[in-house]
Amino acid sequence: MNPFQSLSDYEEFVYTLVQRFPDVLGSTLIVVRRGKRMATLQGEITFLQGYRITLKERLSFDEGSVVIEDYGYELWCKEIKISWYDAQPHPDDPALASTYPHHKHISPDIKHH
Numbered sequence: 456m457n458p459f460q461s462l463s464d465y466e467e468f469v470y471t472l473v474q475r476f477p478d479v480l481g482s483t484l485i486v487v488r489r490g491k492r493m494a495t496l497q498g499e500i501t502f503l504q505g506y507r508i509t510l511k512e513r514l515s516f517d518e519g520s521v522v523i524e525d526y527g528y529e530l531w532c533k534e535i536k537i538s539w540y541d542a543q544p545h546p547d548d549p550a551l552a553s554t555y556p557h558h559k560h561i562s563p564d565i566k567h568h
Contacts, residue, residue: 457520459520459521460519460521461516461520461521462486462514462521465486465514465521469484469486470484479502480501480502481501482499482500482501483498484498484499484510485497485498486514492516492517493513493515494514494516495514496511496514497510497511497512498510504532505532506530507530507531508528508530510528511526511527511528512526526542527539527542528540535565537561537562538562
């Protein structure tokens, strides 16, 4: 079940992240209404130890509940991009094509142990 039954519910969640989650140090997220049925979310959430997530979402709310139509998320540690999620098709990469539209990219610069 979608916990966001209206854009107002979604906005309340976004604008109270710092109060709700002690690991969130700050947020520049902003929801911008783009008409009667569309909105965008853009900004960054900062966490302890230099971690941050940048977010971009295109939202629709035709029949009440909010649906994320498109998105891009990037996870950073200080100035190093660790990973990112996007809803872009990747037909030439079977590992990513099989999970379309949701998949995670891991930076080739990150060493895993």
